[in-house]
Amino acid sequence: DAKTTQPNSMESNEEEPVHLPCNHSTISGTDYIHWYRQLPSQGPEYVIHGLTSNVNNRMASLAIAEDRKSSTLILHRATLRDAAVYYCILGQGGSEKLVFGKGTKLTVNP
Amino acid sequence: NAGVMQNPRHLVRRRGQEARLRCSPMKGHSHVYWYRQLPEEGLKFMVYLQKENIIDESGMPKERFSAEFPKEGPSILRIQQVVRGDSAAYFCASSPNTGRAFFGQGTRLTVV
Secondary structure, X not given: OOOOEOOOEEEEEOOOOEEEEEEOOOOOOOOEEEEEEEOOOOOOEEEEEEOOOOEEOOOOEEEEOOOOOXXXXXXXXXXXXXXXXXXXXXXXXXXXXXXXXXXXXXXXXX | OOOOEEEOOEEEEOOOOOXXXXXXXXXXXXXXXXXXXXXXXXXXXXXXXXXXXXXXXXXXXXXXXEEEOOOOOOEEEEEXXXXXXXXXXXXXXXXXXXXXXXXXXXXXXXXX
């Protein structure tokens, strides 16, 4: 399984943008980049995914480097409800298991 | 469309008893995955099932653990003769043929 590297933790202030980085230098040409998050005492929740182009949805944006060896999840205005562990995961985009790393624990300060 | 339903949400078992965890996937989803999260750790894949078939059980412990996804009814993760080390949160996810996975709220198993 391809691996990703994320910082263990990050802090942000409420209503400020947050940029969560992920390195995936061994990504293959067919790997999608998925982001999930897990709020305290909850199951993981899908955030966004992409292949090559930057992606936007109502939750976040995903910026993918041109060489695809890294990506950044962008929360445009952090809220207290965004405090969670964020996981960057590589996958083929089909029906397959997700390989979770340790993720980045995001703390949002009021 | 209800989400992935897991029950019970909390389960307490004495050492040596059996634990049965149930997962009803979202309507129309034919793929079910089970993950385990030990305290203060990340999620680990256990097993991937489609209706009546185990597709990938590479993450399942060799003994005491089994899973099924029958033609009718929920998927079941069964743990026989539980030990304290089985205490964890067990999450089920479902997906359609492609794309994102939808997770349930988990079952928190405590072995006393």
